[in-house]
Amino acid sequence: METLEEADLCFPQLNTSCRKTMHASSEAVLILSLESIVAILTVVLNLLVIISISYFRQLHTNTNLLVLSLAVADFLVGLLQMPIEIILNQGCWLLSDFMCTVNAFLSYFLVSVSVGNLVLISVDRYVAICDPMFYYTKVTLNRVQICICLCWVFSAVHSSWILRDFVKQQNQYDFCYGEQIVTITYAQVAVDFVVTFLGPFLVITLLYLRVFVVAVSQARAMRSHITAVTLQRSQTVKPKKSEIKAARTLGIVIFVFLLCSSPYYFFSVGSGNISTAGTSAAIWLLYCNSCLNPVIYTFFYSWFRKAIKHIFTLQILQPESREANIL
Numbered sequence: 001m002e003t004l005e006e007a008d009l010c011f012p013q014l015n016t017s018c019r020k021t022m023h024a025s026s027e028a029v030l031i032l033s034l035e036s037i038v039a040i041l042t043v044v045l046n047l048l049v050i051i052s053i054s055y056f057r058q059l060h061t062n063t064n065l066l067v068l069s070l071a072v073a074d075f076l077v078g079l080l081q082m083p084i085e086i087i088l089n090q091g092c093w094l095l096s097d098f099m100c101t102v103n104a105f106l107s108y109f110l111v112s113v114s115v116g117n118l119v120l121i122s123v124d125r126y127v128a129i130c131d132p133m134f135y136y137t138k139v140t141l142n143r144v145q146i147c148i149c150l151c152w153v154f155s156a157v158h159s160s161w162i163l164r165d166f167v168k169q170q171n172q173y174d175f176c177y178g179e180q181i182v183t184i185t186y187a188q189v190a191v192d193f194v195v196t197f198l199g200p201f202l203v204i205t206l207l208y209l210r211v212f213v214v215a216v217s218q219a220r221a222m223r224s225h226i227t228a229v230t231l232q233r234s235q236t237v238k239p240k241k242s243e244i245k246a247a248r249t250l251g252i253v254i255f256v257f258l259l260c261s262s263p264y265y266f267f268s269v270g271s272g273n274i275s276t277a278g279t280s281a282a283i284w285l286l287y288c289n290s291c292l293n294p295v296i297y298t299f300f301y302s303w304f305r306k307a308i309k310h311i312f313t314l315q316i317l318q319p320e321s322r323e324a325n326i327l
Helices: 002-007 026-055 062-088 097-130 132-138 141-162 164-168 186-229 238-270 276-297 302-312
Strands: none
Touching: 026 062, 026 276, 026 302, 062 097, 062 141, 062 276, 097 132, 097 141, 097 186, 097 238, 097 276, 141 164, 141 186, 186 238, 238 276
16 A cells, blocks of 8 residues: 555655546546647657758748747647647656746747747738738838748747746645646736737737738739629639638638637636646647647648648759759
């Protein structure tokens, strides 16, 4: 009996050790397997995006540079944060206090960078669709690079500010050895809620609504043009498809962003007493956005499927493969 109790401790040699919260069972194995699959998919999908955009010269565009920045942030979430979250689900923090601080910083930093890149992508698409004549004068390579750098720098400053009190008072609220509790004030929670959820959501929603309105008006203009030169039957097909596609893209972007982000932020803002299971589930759902981003922003494009084909068939090893026509 004593041996079984020791096996449940994070550090059996210490009397002040925390107990493991997840024990060996079919349910625990299933949860571990699902989390591992999500982490692997996040790393692989975003790595494919990074390789495709970095390698093929045709993909070196301003818009794809934003997608590349997003993929790097999401790749780091899958590579660093998801495995650590899997370890934390066991109820034991086995690393040093310094690594605890680094992990807490990365959890805020990478999510903030990912959300910031989503906002930049929405701005880029807004300008491209609503002001196409001046797109290449407004959205230049230098401006895109500066915006990406500012996004990463601002995210680092924001994360450091959020965790400034935690760094000073680390371990103050730990009840046993092997526990990791990240404590921040309600004001810091509110600021994080506005900066990384409410603000970006409002900006993305307003921009995509404007894009949707412009897409519908363009479809109606095309319908009027088709009416003058084609039969009645053909003019009722193409515009409706354009409207449906615009509405579908808008709905997917907003719905996935809300679905993945809202549980975590509503938990953090609405209550200070959150169960471990609830917190873990909300964090994983937040991280899942990093897995879904490459699907939403890249898998809808044919060039990505062609790039994957070139990578898996090893055509990228051939001379001049960087100049391949994949658009």
